[in-house]
Amino acid sequence: MTLIILGLGSSALAQTYNTFEPSKTQFMLRGYGHTGFEYLDTGGEQESTFLGATFAPIFLYKHSDKLMFEAELEFELEGNELKTGLEYADVMYVLNKHMTVRAGKFLLPFGTFMERLHPAWINRLPSRPLGFGHDGIAPASDIGVELRGAFDLGGPKLNYAVYVTNGPRIKDGSEEPEEAGMLDFGYYEDVNLAKALGGRIGLLPLSDSSMEWGISAYTTNSTGAEDSDYKDVGAFLWALDLSYVKSITPLQGVVDIKAQYNSSNVDTATYYEIEDGISEPYSFDNQSSSFYTQLSYRPIMSGSDFMKQLEFVGRYSDFNAPEGAEWEEKSTQYAFGLNYWLSWRSVVKFSYQTTKMEGGHDSDGTTRTNGLFVHWAIGF
């Protein structure tokens, strides 16, 4: 009798347990958000604003140990409009120990900033370095397929990624004459038959993985529409990146160094400038570059709990847009920050940033912009 009861009991228990067993399809809803306050002084003209919160939900679906889907949506207030975006949406499959295939819209491994460091809860400063983001020269994401993987070299490690995507569109100046010759990486529809081909090789020379050097290249034979004068305008971009993160006992904390250099070379083409109703052809050597390096320090071994949560950051960045272009520009920027980490994925950032810009979108002379920022980012 007792046995029967016990038997019944345990099967009932097993049943209860079953409902808690993980489902084979694993789903996570995560993402991040940030908000803040900014005060800017641009050549004596001041403005200040609270920034509309940004919300970026991320969906992760894991179907098996090899198959997974990831997607990120972006919601942002720009002025009074709600701007939405699909940051990425791709499916990935682990083919073998050293190779994974991804397809869809994904963040491009062109250097490391856009793919690995730009989310607000990861980026140590409230802004992106010069050369990234809107009107930047580094490609951020695109639609295509990619192979990636990593090898253990018995201490050092090597990782690679190669991809084929739709590629950028060149701005021919017909819509925005002041941007003629810029590559538009945010134009996802393919304008021609040519595809962009790119890749990155990363080497972690030390067995403690503290350092990584990366070299990336990106090339396309055509950036113009099939039937346009810009069909044969190709582009070649390359980048070098460095990351060094190490806990250093004499310094009682973690030192984090990041750097990336981007170079963009677009074939020379003729653009048109309308002056007094007459269309004047002009041309320029379409080469741009940008660079940033960032040093941050967290005194995690300090005796004080307050100090442990602090982080000190400094970043230098510069950007050079081609001489002779309507968007000719030479800018340098210094950014300094003090962060307070509430958890591993939530941070309050205070920062001061000063930017000197010569030229830029159809403006001459030098403009200096100083800014104070307070941002709060949270990942979840």
Next chain:
Amino acid sequence: MKTTTNFKAAIILSVMASIMVACSSNKKPIATDTATEVAGSEVDFKIEKSGAQLWGEVCNRCHIAPSPADYNDTDWETISLHMRVRANLTEEEITKIESFLKSAN
């Protein structure tokens, strides 16, 4: 544009060369053997790296590493696959780190 083309070729060649070096040295156990002779203790040390140690070294490279207790086992499985691909980690690294995270939460 001649210089650009040469430069292009140089970069593409060096990238290809690095891939080849990487693949060949990965397949040749001889390379590891010589390394063992030269710096035996270091290699042994590397082989014995625990999941906990790898977690401390690897998961701090881009963002601050989460603690095992931050997620349950099911979530760690999803996150591990996500990070394996996004951070381009080796299979050895992620397998060890995943079992550490699942054992310590």
